[in-house]
Amino acid sequence: MSECRNCGRSELHDLGPIGQVQPFFLKRVFGLEIRAPRSPNALKQKIRDIAAIPMSFFSQVTGRFAFVEMQLCEHCFFIQTKVPFHDDDIMHLYADYRSPSYNGERIRYEPEYASIAAAIGQDQSEVRTRRSALTAFLGRVLRTSYSDAILDYGGADGRFIPDIPGTKFVYEISSMEPIPGVTRLTSESELGTYSIVLLAHVTEHVTHPLKLVRKLGTYVKPGGYLYVETPQEISDQQRVELQNSASRLELGIHEHINYYCTPAVRSLLEAARLDVVAIEDEVVDLGWTTSVHIRALGRKPLTA
Numbered sequence: 001m002s003e004c005r006n007c008g009r010s011e012l013h014d015l016g017p018i019g020q021v022q023p024f025f026l027k028r029v030f031g032l033e034i035r036a037p038r039s040p041n042a043l044k045q046k047i048r049d050i051a052a053i054p055m056s057f058f059s060q061v062t063g064r065f066a067f068v069e070m071q072l073c074e075h076c077f078f079i080q081t082k083v084p085f086h087d088d089d090i091m092h093l094y095a096d097y098r099s100p101s102y103n104g105e106r107i108r109y110e111p112e113y114a115s116i117a118a119a120i121g122q123d124q125s126e127v128r129t130r131r132s133a134l135t136a137f138l139g140r141v142l143r144t145s146y147s148d149a150i151l152d153y154g155g156a157d158g159r160f161i162p163d164i165p166g167t168k169f170v171y172e173i174s175s176m177e178p179i180p181g182v183t184r185l186t187s188e189s190e191l192g193t194y195s196i197v198l199l200a201h202v203t204e205h206v207t208h209p210l211k212l213v214r215k216l217g218t219y220v221k222p223g224g225y226l227y228v229e230t231p232q233e234i235s236d237q238q239r240v241e242l243q244n245s246a247s248r249l250e251l252g253i254h255e256h257i258n259y260y261c262t263p264a265v266r267s268l269l270e271a272a273r274l275d276v277v278a279i280e281d282e283v284v285d286l287g288w289t290t291s292v293h294i295r296a297l298g299r300k301p302l303t304a
């Protein structure tokens, strides 16, 4: 039986094949390309090539995509693919994430990526905006100014860790060097327990966010905090229209395979037995784009 991979419930509403899988994702994750087959017979191939000219012209205008079935959870409004991807396959997207080989291959599939490749995750205004917003949020909602150790899970080189006291660690599988003052851990066996664990811009990328958040809960000290930040890419209104079949919206499947909203983030924390201390959303200007970010802080009970 299928279940919501965000909250664990099983009331799922089928949205139909509206998940538009981007060609770069197909190539990287499954080694798949969409094109017309070639004939082993030279004459037949020649005829096919001639016949295909209008079609290839047409496909350049409209594009051709593979679509996957999507589901919306009627409990938390999380949107997921009906058939889950495997994380081992998804990881093919990130092996050389944002390195020259990654950017080169992606630009072959998405020429428009060239203009933003250098900016994503590097743009100083994105770093400043995300870090200062998180520092301000924690300043408002943390019930203590004390933190002994902070872990940013999947946190690149640690540049997004907020400006609060405490020893700073990043768990990162790519080979990125950490910034000064941050220690990089590369194996889960090196992880300990922390007063704050940060999970920013990860849950929209993974197949089973609830499994990940439950696991991260074990790295949080009793009374400590788990912070989740994720974008909201379609509005609450668009979500209602999808649910009522009153929309022709198609949802891109690329780096992001899940679609979040505030109730989904709240349910994710609650399903992992964390108390939601604060949750908010805000439109943020990242320099290369504007986006709505949902921020939430969950607290691990002192006694399990």
Ligand SMILES: [Zn+2]
Pocket (backbone or CB within 6 Å): 004, 005, 006, 007, 008, 009, 073, 074, 075, 076, 077, 078, 267
């Ligand atoms: Zn759900």
